[in-house]
Amino acid sequence: MTPKQTPFPSRSRVLGTGSYAPKRVLTNGDLERMVATSDEWIVTRTGIRERRVAAEGEDTSDMAVVAARKALDMAGVAPQDLDMIVVGTISADMPLPSCAAIVQAKLGASKAFAFDVAAACAGSLYALSIADRFIATGGAKRALVIGAELLTRLVDWSDRNTCVLFGDAAGAMVLGPSEDSSRGLLSAHLHTDGTAADILSIPGGGSRTPQSVEVLERKLHKVHMDGREVYKFAVRVLPLAIQEALDANGLAVADIDHVVSHQANLRIVESVLERLHVPIEKCWVNLDRYGNTSSASLPISLDEANRAGRLKEGDVIAMMAIGAGMAWGGALMRW
Numbered sequence: 001m002t003p004k005q006t007p008f009p010s011r012s013r014v015l016g017t018g019s020y021a022p023k024r025v026l027t028n029g030d031l032e033r034m035v036a037t038s039d040e041w042i043v044t045r046t047g048i049r050e051r052r053v054a055a056e057g058e059d060t061s062d063m064a065v066v067a068a069r070k071a072l073d074m075a076g077v078a079p080q081d082l083d084m085i086v087v088g089t090i091s092a093d094m095p096l097p098s099c100a101a102i103v104q105a106k107l108g109a110s111k112a113f114a115f116d117v118a119a120a121c122a123g124s125l126y127a128l129s130i131a132d133r134f135i136a137t138g139g140a141k142r143a144l145v146i147g148a149e150l151l152t153r154l155v156d157w158s159d160r161n162t163c164v165l166f167g168d169a170a171g172a173m174v175l176g177p178s179e180d181s182s183r184g185l186l187s188a189h190l191h192t193d194g195t196a197a198d199i200l201s202i203p204g205g206g207s208r209t210p211q212s213v214e215v216l217e218r219k220l221h222k223v224h225m226d227g228r229e230v231y232k233f234a235v236r237v238l239p240l241a242i243q244e245a246l247d248a249n250g251l252a253v254a255d256i257d258h259v260v261s262h263q264a265n266l267r268i269v270e271s272v273l274e275r276l277h278v279p280i281e282k283c284w285v286n287l288d289r290y291g292n293t294s295s296a297s298l299p300i301s302l303d304e305a306n307r308a309g310r311l312k313e314g315d316v317i318a319m320m321a322i323g324a325g326m327a328w329g330g331a332l333m334r335w
Contacts, residue, residue: 012135012143013184014333015077016174017303018070020063021052021167021290026152028164037160047266051167051291053152059093061102063170064148067299068107071144075174079107083140085114086131088123088147088295090202090324091154092116099148112144120200121262121323122190123147123295124171125331128319129188131175143175147295154202156222165264166223167291171299183314188331189244191237199229200324234268234322239275241330242318249332253277255316258305262297262321263287272320284310294323311335 027050028039042048054063064087072079085100085107092099100114119126124147131143148170155163178184204220205211215221246252259282261269266287273280284305293300298321305311315335322328 010136010181011178011184011186012132012175013178014173014302015176016071016073016075017172017299017306018067018072018074019169019171019296019300019303020066020070021169021300022054022058022063024053024055025050026053026167031164035158035160035163037164042164045267046165047288048164048291049288052169054150054168060089060091060148060150060170061093061099061106063150063168064099064103064146064172065106067148067170067172068103068144068146071172071174071303075176077142077174077176079109080111082109082112082142082144084131084134085109085112085144085146086117086127087114088117088119088127089149090118090120090123090294091150100146103146109144119295119323119325119327121264121292121294121297122321122325122327122329123323124298125188125262125319125321125329126190126327128173128185128331129190129329132185132188135175135177141176145173145175145299147171147297147299149294149296151223151292151294154223156219159222161227162223162225165292167293169290169293169296169300171296171303173299173302183334186249186332186334187245188329189241189248190327190329191241192325192327194325196229196233196326197324199226199233200224200326231265231268233326234264234328235271235275237328238272238320238322238330241328242276242320245318245330245332251316251332256282256318257315258311258317259283260298260302260305260317260319262323263301264292264297264322297321
């Protein structure tokens with residue numbers, strides 16, 4: 001290596017976190033007056049008590065920008081210093097351009113290239129892995145990772161099996177090179193099984209079934225889900241993903257200090273942690289307040305745990321997420 005060459009950092013680390021949830025709260029009691037359900041039915045099956053709903057005129061990019069500014073402020077990074085913006089979302093403001101491009105303009109991050117990742121609830125974990133690789137290989141020095149979803153406009157409010165689950169929100173992370181080789185994102189392990197794509201999807205509105213009167217009448221432009229199959233899939237693959245991350249870094253389950261998880265359903269989280277023999281107390285749980293916020297769930301949880309002072313230097317954080325595709329992954333981070 002010549003004196004002019006600079007070695008790439010071995011990994012990235014989180015410099016700042018941020019999150020945002022709309023002001024409007026939709027409780028289970030409110031849903032009892034909208035659809036054939038009850039607070040007991042929802043809490044027993046999901047653990048959700050309330051969720052947030054975006055205001056009229058509030059877009060996915062608006063929520064993403066608020067969360068991003070909070071993360072940038074914590075990191076002490078100006079938007080103009082960002083090299084890249086990656087947004088995990090399946091509910092962008094419009095089919096094109098990307099939500100990330102709109103966020104870039106609203107932030108004034110003129111130097112950053114920007115794009116979306118469509119991995120549904122696993123979107124922010126996929127985005128985190130991509131940004132980490134750019135930083136670790138010297139392709140970027142400052143990256144903004146966002147998970148943002150406005151799913152209340154994509155659900156069928158007459159379908160109690162789906163409308164009770166989802167809420168609107170955004171979470172963000174600012175990444176930079178880790179000066180300490182022992183800290184930062186240790187590894188991320190991503191997987192996809194497209195043969196299971198039909199258990200969670202929005203079947204209408206794409207090139208296969210373009211928008212039409214029939215699509216609207218049959219509500220094919222709304223979320224369709226086989227909840228039982230999603231549960232079975234998640235509790236099978238998520239423990240394996242976490243174990244894969246532990247094995248890759250020579251760590252054991254006992255080394256995990258915190259779990260930061262996408263939260264679709266409390267029963268899924270509890271079942272996965274039980275299979276790993278990790279106490280639920282190690283997991284930051286907030287879906288009772290937000291519901292399933294898809295790609296926003298993981299970064300919101302990280303931000304809340306961070307701002308609560310729960311994360312200490314050197315702590316090992318296990319991350320996991322699963323979404324439509326089916327797409328999922330596990331990651332380890334040393335704070």
